[in-house]
Amino acid sequence: MAVHTRREGTTGFVELDAPPVNAIGGDIRKGLLAAVDWAEAEGLDRVILSGRGRMFSAGADIRAFGAPMTEPYLPDVLNRIERSTVPWIAAAHGAALGGGLELMLACRYRIAAPGTRLGLPEVAIGVISGAGGTQRLPRLIGLNKALDLIPAGRSVTAEAAQAIGLIDEVDGDPVAFAELTNAEWLGMKVPVSELNSGELSPEVFEAARRATGQAMPGQTAPQRAIDLIEASQHMPFDDGLIQERAAFLDLSQSAQSRALRHVFFAERAARMPERLAETPRPALERVTVIGTGPVGTGMAFALLMAGLPVTLVSTGADMPCSGRTGLDRHFGHALERGLLTPDTADARRAALTFAEDVAGVAPAGLVLDTSHGSTEEKASALAALQGGLSADAVLATTTALSEIDRLALALPEPSCLIGLHLPDVAGERGLAELLPGAATSDAAIARAFDLAQKVGRVPVLAGASRGSIGQRLLARYAEAAETVLMDGSTPWEVDEAMVAFGFAMGPFEAEDITGLDLAHAERRRQDATRDPNRRYIPIADRMVDLGKLGRKTGAGWYRYPGGGGKVDDPIVADLALEEARYAGVERCDYTAVEIRHRLLLALINEAAEILHEGLAASATDIDLVSVFGLGFPRWRGGLMHYAETLGPTKVLDGLRELSAEDPVAWRPGALIEACAAGGVTFADWRR
Numbered sequence: 130m131a132v133h134t135r136r137e138g139t140t141g142f143v144e145l146d147a148p149p150v151n152a153i154g155g156d157i158r159k160g161l162l163a164a165v166d167w168a169e170a171e172g173l174d175r176v177i178l179s180g181r182g183r184m185f186s187a188g189a190d191i192r193a194f195g196a197p198m199t200e201p202y203l204p205d206v207l208n209r210i211e212r213s214t215v216p217w218i219a220a221a222h223g224a225a226l227g228g229g230l231e232l233m234l235a236c237r238y239r240i241a242a243p244g245t246r247l248g249l250p251e252v253a254i255g256v257i258s259g260a261g262g263t264q265r266l267p268r269l270i271g272l273n274k275a276l277d278l279i280p281a282g283r284s285v286t287a288e289a290a291q292a293i294g295l296i297d298e299v300d301g302d303p304v305a306f307a308e309l310t311n312a313e314w315l316g317m318k319v320p321v322s323e324l325n326s327g328e329l330s331p332e333v334f335e336a337a338r339r340a341t342g343q344a345m346p347g348q349t350a351p352q353r354a355i356d357l358i359e360a361s362q363h364m365p366f367d368d369g370l371i372q373e374r375a376a377f378l379d380l381s382q383s384a385q386s387r388a389l390r391h392v393f394f395a396e397r398a399a400r401m402p403e404r405l406a407e408t409p410r411p412a413l414e415r416v417t418v419i420g421t422g423p424v425g426t427g428m429a430f431a432l433l434m435a436g437l438p439v440t441l442v443s444t445g446a447d448m449p450c451s452g453r454t455g456l457d458r459h460f461g462h463a464l465e466r467g468l469l470t471p472d473t474a475d476a477r478r479a480a481l482t483f484a485e486d487v488a489g490v491a492p493a494g495l496v497l498d499t500s501h502g503s504t505e506e507k508a509s510a511l512a513a514l515q516g517g518l519s520a521d522a523v524l525a526t527t528t529a530l531s532e533i534d535r536l537a538l539a540l541p542e543p544s545c546l547i548g549l550h551l552p553d554v555a556g557e558r559g560l561a562e563l564l565p566g567a568a569t570s571d572a573a574i575a576r577a578f579d580l581a582q583k584v585g586r587v588p589v590l591a592g593a594s595r596g597s598i599g600q601r602l603l604a605r606y607a608e609a610a611e612t613v614l615m616d617g618s619t620p621w622e623v624d625e626a627m628v629a630f631g632f633a634m635g636p637f638e639a640e641d642i643t644g645l646d647l648a649h650a651e652r653r654r655q656d657a658t659r660d661p662n663r664r665y666i667p668i669a670d671r672m673v674d675l676g677k678l679g680r681k682t683g684a685g686w687y688r689y690p691g692g693g694g695k696v697d698d699p700i701v702a703d704l705a706l707e708e709a710r711y712a713g714v715e716r717c718d719y720t721a722v723e724i725r726h727r728l729l730l731a732l733i734n735e736a737a738e739i740l741h742e743g744l745a746a747s748a749t750d751i752d753l754v755s756v757f758g759l760g761f762p763r764w765r766g767g768l769m770h771y772a773e774t775l776g777p778t779k780v781l782d783g784l785r786e787l788s789a790e791d792p793v794a795w796r797p798g799a800l801i802e803a804c805a806a807g808g809v810t811f812a813d814w815r816r
């Protein structure tokens with residue numbers, strides 16, 4: 130049974146019971162409706178509604194989206210609760226999100242345990258609330274606060290919710306508190322739908338639309354949410370509910386919602402395979418991080434936040450003090466954003482040790498090497514490092530493409546070595562791509578999964594010994610972008626075209642952050658095996674020769690005067706022109722659509738190759754890598770999900786057309802050919 134009822138005296142207790150998160154499906158809706166009838170028939174003076182397990186409710190059952198809706202519908206159930214002759218009290222703990230919060234809004238009184246998260250996060254899966262959220266919330270907390278919460282899908286803690294009037298009380302035992310409320314007073318409380326949301330000028334809503342459009346470009350649901358909040362100020366509640374429901378049904382069928390739901394479930398399914406989870410291994414207790422660049426300091430901070438002691442070791446190549454400065458910056462941001470209290474920050478800092486050398490550092494079960502250098506330099510550094518570690522200590526290294534086996538050759542214990550690719554994408558959780566070598570043991574892979582889980586990154590296991598999915602995609606993306614640059618566009622035009630598609634940033638700006646020297650080193654590693662017939666774009670090499678390595682040198686594809694925002698650099702355009710003239714290229718003026726077409730097809734073709742080779746286990750893994758590691762728009766569902774919306778035949782046609790100008794770079798991958806010929810989707814293709 131998904132809803133339990135019992136009575137004690139004149140109080141009815143109704144409990145939701147649909148593990149793991151009390152998602153609201155047909156059984157809960159039916160159970161709630163029956164509970165309203167039951168409470169009225171029993172002549173109770175109150176009903177206390179709570180959830181069993183770890184939370185009140187995570188909202189409507191997302192798995193049922195797309196399937197035909199069945200009666201009773203949630204808005205009707207909630208209206209029935211709100212209009213019942215027996216007042217309902219919501220007593221929440223853990224989380225009350227989406228439909229869970231809407232359920233609370235239909236109750237007369239709302240109590241939550243400390244720390245409970247409350248919000249309407251539906252925009253994150255491409256919809257809006259479908260059971261009165263956009264109509265009741267503004268009536269309860271006012272239009273301004275509703276505008277702050279709903280379009281961004283922001284949730285708040287119980288304490289913050291009480292401060293804005295979203296709930297009435299915060300108490301460690303919400304059910305016991307509800308039992309003590311005065312029945313007469315409870316009966317006089319006005320239902321939320323009868324409150325007035327106040328009024329704001331149209332300009333305020335326009336400003337909200339603009340700000341939301343900038344923060345969540347391309348996304349439809351947040352804009353629809355603003356329309357509905359605006360409607361709540363004049364429209365009778367029942368009419369607003371009808372409009373909201375229509376918008377919800379419409380959005381839940383949309384491509385954006387399908388894409389966002391795909392990423393939602395893919396993100397949750399990305400976890401350690403059972404075979405590895407059972408591998409005996411010690412818990413992660415202390416980590417040594419080598420290298421104080423952005424990856425090293427970022428990982429050290431994330432590990433400290435996860436409560437682990439960390440030793441951060443600088444290398445000869447690191448800038449003096451960069452470790453301390455980097456960590457100060459991380460702690461400063463976390464304090465500013467209220468993610469840490471000053472006391473917790475002090476405690477976390479106390480678990481951090483800086484060292485200039487690994488010799489003498491306290492032994493750790495996992496050493497994360499983020500230093501840069503040639504394969505030879507890295508190999509000898511890792512070999513020396515492993516000499517000082519315990520036999521089962523894992524050595525994880527942020528290695529470049531397909532290098533892991535070469536590094537392993539130099540080690541006394543190659544089974545303990547694993548590669549990691551740890552890119553960050555603004556606004557996303559970040560990715561931990563696990564790159565085992567041929568000799569890497571299951572225990573080492575499992576501990577790399579443990580590491581990813583500790584720091585909250587999405588783990589993706591790349592096919593054994595074949596390098597990184599993310600780095601392969603990045604290399605092809607950069608190659609396509611630089612080809613377009615040589616053949617007629619500027620970095621600015623290319624970046625704008627990709628941002629307009631929904632990327633967090635364009636390829637040139639992103640490379641200015643990671644550093645042009647890294648890609649350069651990788652190109653040198655590939656020199657020996659590169660197809661001599663493949664067109665080589667030398668502009669990036671020229672940039673490196675000029676010392677333009679990106680933000681860290683003040684200039685890369687862009688200039689950053691005074692360390693500020695990017696500005697176009699005419700030198701880059703000159704280099705492109707010069708190289709094009711030298712190579713006899715007739716330059717042209719690509720439109721944004723043409724730029725996107727080329728860069729996306731290049732990415733899709735590479736991704737299909739990666740899948741075909743078995744480097745990625747599934748199209749979904751490529752989606753995760755592209756969203757969490759490349760900044761591909763989540764609301765397009767990831768690279769392969771997007772490719773699926775085009776269809777293999779259209780992808781193939783596009784590639785064939787481009788291969789007329791360059792048959793090597795644009796040769797369609799075997800998987801695309803096979804899917805197009807067999808009428809198979811990329812997701813269904815099996816090796």
Ligand code: COA
Pocket residue numbers: 149150152187188189190191192224226227228250251253254394397398
């Ligand atoms: N409907 C269906 N399943 C849901 C769900 C929902 N609304 N919310 C969570 N789940 C499932 C997850 O898919 C996961 O399933 P799995 O174990 O088979 O992978 C399980 O519940 C646990 O969720 P998870 O996200 O791993 O737990 P968490 O403790 O990290 O986070 C929440 C819990 C509630 C914060 C998070 O799941 C969440 O944000 N859910 C969506 C909330 C939402 O958008 N509600 C509005 C729906 S319209």
